[in-house]
Amino acid sequence: MSEDKQLHTYKDYPYLIYTRVSTDKDEQKDSLSNQIDICRYWLEQHDYEWDERSILKDEGKSGTLFLERTALQLILKKARNRDIKMVVFKSIHRLARDLKDALEVKEVLLGHNVRVVTIEEGYDSEYEGKNDMKFEMFSMFAAQYPKTLSVSISAAMSAKVRRGDHIGKVPYGYDRVENKLVIKKDEAKVIKKIFSWYVNDNIGMKTIAVKLNEQMEQGLVPPPKHGSYWQLTTINSIIKNRTFCGDFIYNRFSKIKVDGRKKRIENPKSKWVIIEEHHPGIVSKEVYQKANSKDVINRKRKITPWNEFRGLLQCAHCGSNMVILESWKKKKDGSKSHWKYLKCSKRRRSGLCVNHKPMTYEDLREVILQELKIESDKISLNFNEALLHSNQGKIKQLEKQQSELTGKQKRLLDIYLDGIIDKQKFDDKKRELDMKIQRTEEQIFLLHSKDEHKYNVEHIKDALEQLNDTEQDLYHVFRTLIDKGVVYEDGCIDLGFSFKKNIKI
Structure with missing residues (x-):
């Protein structure tokens, strides 16, 4: 590179490289290392200093699944926060295999002044201007490929079955x-x-x-x-x-x-x-x-009773969800008395696990409502600070975890260089550590986000205000305020709130 060219460092011009493979069986031309090499070559040819921190990976994620690709979602988050200036993709096939998703990603990035580069198609938003035809055409081809492939596979599978x-x-x-x-x-x-x-x-x-x-x-x-x-x-x-x-x-x-x-x-x-x-x-x-x-x-059909705590309460002994069952007893006058009670779902399905002490749904709901009101009153004056402090604790824990993973990476390299493990084991373990580090970085990023914190505060405050209206369905309120409840055989419950440490009721 000639001395008169200006070298753009990562710090001066923050960019990201996005890579994706659907499975670990992807062909070599679409492997993560191949995608990274191609993007790195393009960056160096255009006078950008290479930085390993710029790489984001979605491994084992289909291009047709938009929301499940955490690395891509993080890119969009950084774009909205104006934290990046450019994103480089090997091809539109790696970006998305759905036309709507590809166009949506491009609109979000360009709408926040983020330069978009797809190397194989030769698309660069900095030079294309408002001409979107090239991007749309290649996105359409990328979207058609899995559909064509699916039809071919279905025909072949049908022939095999016959x-x-x-x-x-x-x-x-x-x-x-x-x-x-x-x-x-x-x-x-x-x-x-x-x-x-x-x-x-x-x-x-x-x-x-x-x-x-x-x-x-x-x-x-x-x-x-x-x-x-x-x-x-x-x-x-x-x-x-x-x-x-x-x-x-x-x-x-x-x-x-x-x-x-x-x-x-x-x-x-x-x-x-x-x-x-x-x-x-x-x-x-x-x-x-x-x-x-x-x-x-169709000898007997039962309709599952409505449960506002579904997915929130777990059995302390087997970890299965606690479900609501309905029962009745016939009175002397011929009428029936009905009640609902908690039961371990594993016990209900298979007869295994313990038989919890009977607890009616109505009593449980009343106790949890009272505890929520008492605890929310205690922190109402410094709610924002309490939640922020909770986030900071989570961040410290994640940063410690990140440091430990980085240390493991260094030790892994030393073991490989000493000849203790072969190349295959080194690559497998390195890939596993890379994924863990990336997930940790994503969680830290989201916890640091002021918008995310503001949303959580407003969302929880809104849920707390609805506690007084006990006649309405409070499923979403409980979902917002309760992290998890653990139910023991004797009926005691350890309840963890989203805004406070666990308490026992």
């Missing part, structure tokens, strides 16, 4: 040998037992799960999968699964994009591809149809 091959996860009761399903004898015995109990002995699904768990602990029954246990939902899915009578259903589900995330939905039955006698059945079709007839399978 030939008798099996695709997807191997179901319980079977092994896959040379792409064909073959019956696994010990697990097939369990499947037959489930159908026999349900159809012939008229035993309910939960009771079946309890019986199987008891036999599993005695070593008589293999578990549904490694390290798990039998539960009501597992029994239900087995009874409804046509795989066990020899049929295979293809194209039953598909994935759609909702608010930047992929969601699996069930296709209309008209789109299902049903191949009968695709593989050996474990039970006969007669038994399967009898198990799924309305007079048997």
Whole structure:
């Protein structure tokens, strides 16, 4: 580089390099190291001083998933805060494979005076001006690629299924040998037992799960999968699964994009591809149809009671969520008294775990409301300072964690240079540490953000004001104010608030 050229340092001209791979099987041309090398070469050719801190990575993240790509979300956050001046991408394919997402990212960056460079397409917003045609055209090609690929893959998979091959996860009761399903004898015995109990002995699904768990602990029954246990939902899915009578259903589900995330939905039955006698059945079709007839399978249906604490309360003994169950008792005059109470979801599904001391939902709600009001009154005068102090504590903890990870990186390099580990182990461990450091940096960044802190303060204050209106549904209020509650067998609860340390009630 000639001496008369001015070298832009990272400090003078803060830039970021964005890299992404969908899986660890991406081709070499799209590997993270290849993307970084290409971006580094471009930067050095344009008189920018290289800085490792400029690299942000999304590993194992599909280009069609917008909100799940944390590194890209951090770039947008930095752009809105005017912390960066330029973002460099190897190609628009790495930026996004969805036209709407690609255009949205570009609009946010350009709207905050951030220069956008995609090297393969030769797009540079500094020189393109208001001419967006090049960017839009290449974004459209990038968006079309996964759709074309999906159609080709679907056609190939459909042909394989029609030939008798099996695709997807191997179901319980079977092994896959040379792409064909073959019956696994010990697990097939369990499947037959489930159908026999349900159809012939008229035993309910939960009771079946309890019986199987008891036999599993005695070593008589293999578990549904490694390290798990039998539960009501597992029994239900087995009874409804046509795989066990020899049929295979293809194209039953598909994935759609909702608010930047992929969601699996069930296709209309008209789109299902049903191949009968695709593989050996474990039970006969007669038994399967009898198990799924309305007079048997719809014996009793219960609607889950509304629970304002869903996802917030956990069992102290197994970590499962606490759920609300409803019960009733018939009075002498013929009327019924109803009540709702807490129960460990693992206990409900499988009979495992402890049976918690009965606690009615109404009593629990009243106690938690009172505690919330008492604690919020104590900190109302210095609420902002209290929350800020809490954030600072989290930042110190994360910075300590970051320092420890950086130390591990240095020690890892020393071990590799001393020949104690080979290149493959070094690369794998370095990649793991890089990801942990990046996540830590992202969390520190968000906690430092004044806008984020201001939003949290306003959001929590608004929730506290709604506590007086106890007649309304307070799910979102509880969600905002409570971090987590841990419920013990004797009924005691450790409750952690978002604005205060844990207390016991």
